[in-house]
Amino acid sequence: MLGFNKQLGTFFRSLRSSGGNVGRKDSKKATVTIRDVAKASGFSASTVSIVLNNAPLARYIPLPTKGRIQKAAKTLGYHPNIFAKSLRSKRNHTVGVMLFDITDPYCTPILRGIENTLYQSSYLPILTDAHNERSRFERYLEMLLERRVEALIILANWLFLDINILSDLEKPEIPTVIIGRELQSNSTSSVTVDDEGGGYAAVAHLYALGHRKIAFVRGPKALSSSKNRWRGVQRFTRDTGLQIDERLAVDLPDQLNPNMGVDDAFRMTQELLKQKRPFTALMAYDDMTAFGAVRALTKAGIKVPGNCSVIGFDDVSSAALFVPSLTTVHQPLESMGASAVNIAIDSISSAAENRKVPAIHRKLPSEIVVRESTRAIP
């Protein structure tokens, strides 16, 4: 606490534009530079740089010298100018994080994972949000590349990712990892969750509770996660012989706003109910969809989970708060963010050493978390 004030105090002073270094010749200098430290310590700027960065040559510098330099740097409140540093080293310890829609609750935990892991390596994220607009994505991509971020982490949430964007990403020679969308590319890494396994586990859960008449509100057809989750369901039906009534399976419309998913799901569920085909459980594409479905069911006088079980996917933070709290397939979002950062940082250092490493594709397991919205058939 106290140490902070002292430490940062001198830092601020050193950044201040009023003359910090008294007693020097004309002394109207704004910041304290490496040369100031050199003069104060009695060594040259080169030596100071070598000592302060622990460069290879620092091996030859005796301890007393190091000590004096470090002391001088500290008392002067020296902080290297990051622009000059980057200009030389071409590195800036910054990565670009590109979201497609920060409004999507799916983002937040991933962001937390990204930030936390970056922090451990003293990297800082520059955040951009494409608002689901392609042109905005491109603009941001350009801005980030101009800034020479050392890596790119792209959050492909709820994204109708067309092939072109992928190919655009191949061009820049900068480590890139995309979260939530697997590419067969060997220049862009990816971190995904096992959607198919999750879909399988979700129906399996309902099945185990005795449900046989199950309705499905699938995600938009264009979404790869939607396809994969459904593939898991189909695999389960093959494995067990469970019959799916296709008339009880509807698709959310292709649509850019993830939060509209709730309203869409609400409507689709109402239409499902209009058909008067009984079902005892409903599997939703994701949690937002599930929220919409529960709302429709409740409004129709169908109790959840009393008369109908509902299962979601994602485990967004509000899933646990919902009444009834939502049984769902948990995605390890924070880990995904962490994973992406680890891949990115590894790539950065590989590139720094001129080692070529192929793209990494990591698929994390999902895990079902049972809460109140599903119940065994009486």
Place this chain on the structure above:
Amino acid sequence: MLGFNKQLGTFFRSLRSSGGNVGRKDSKKATVTIRDVAKASGFSASTVSIVLNNAPLARYIPLPTKGRIQKAAKTLGYHPNIFAKSLRSKRNHTVGVMLFDITDPYCTPILRGIENTLYQSSYLPILTDAHNERSRFERYLEMLLERRVEALIILANWLFLDINILSDLEKPEIPTVIIGRELQSNSTSSVTVDDEGGGYAAVAHLYALGHRKIAFVRGPKALSSSKNRWRGVQRFTRDTGLQIDERLAVDLPDQLNPNMGVDDAFRMTQELLKQKRPFTALMAYDDMTAFGAVRALTKAGIKVPGNCSVIGFDDVSSAALFVPSLTTVHQPLESMGASAVNIAIDSISSAAENRKVPAIHRKLPSEIVVRESTRAIP
């Protein structure tokens, strides 16, 4: 779509490390610099710089010259090196955004507002998240200052802000605006919402619906927003003579995790119920608190809003999705973010012109949004 590929294509090429500029002498250059443009266009680097930046001197440069330089820059795919640029100009079009907990749903819309407004001015945010840890905040503060961000925007969500942090912020000579906490400081600007007015409106809404026996789950005592909202309630009681039973007013414990607010509220509401003092409405500190309260009420067999109305505060995105959807006091979060950025950018340009302007303190009105969780007394 097509234009993009062409544009960015040359950009990528220009950043590539394989020799981009063929035909030059030894031609193993990694990037295309301003001198390349100079040679290609037949003018000097100075002129190129002046033209491309529209510097004051550009006034004297005839159009044909400008044209040739711009063409050369474009065909070469020249993009100025931002480090060199910043090294000279001491500006980098970057602001630091410091959150105290990104997990707090209150953050997201503000972040959206910040990002969107920055985008308009071609600024980019560096995102940090203190995880409610003081030491982490300090570390991040130092990192951001080292990077010479041009301004600081601090999101004081659910923060037990001690005086020291405030005073620390006074030191750096960099425009700073804090969201969610008003300071009397005249060096740090602030953007807040009218908590007192919101508290007043909330209780007024319940009163108008006929409720007279109202329970309160107040926020942690240390939180200024908690105090201010309660002050609004008290003002209302003075204005109307409404009686508040102090035994029906409880406080959330001081605690760092905003999402734990739900559990805390759940417990506190249960204890409220144990007292067996009847109440027909409950006003919660914020939406999270309200979620916890609804859960406790529902569990105790008390229907919301049938037997008890509940009102929240904040209007986080899940408030509308909740069943029943939550009546709450809407904070213009996105506008708050936008407002903060506008203040910050204004301050930056004032500082650039050596104009001293005092800190700005903006207080935005809140607005009640009526949904399902409140109902008139029969």
Place this chain on the structure above:
DNA sequence: AAATTATACAAAAACGTTTCAATAAAACAA
């Protein structure tokens, strides 16, 4: 004793900009 190697430091050359001061030509005024 001479030759070699290890140690300890510094000078200078980048890195890619922007900007100030200088220059030269052209235009204008006296």
Place this chain on the structure above:
DNA sequence: TTGTTTTATTGAAACGTTTTTGTATAATTT
């Protein structure tokens, strides 16, 4: 004509680092 201003362009000096190369001195080996 000469002197002054305006227009058009440039060389060179920063900006603050890091890194390479060079040069002493000291330590070690032959």
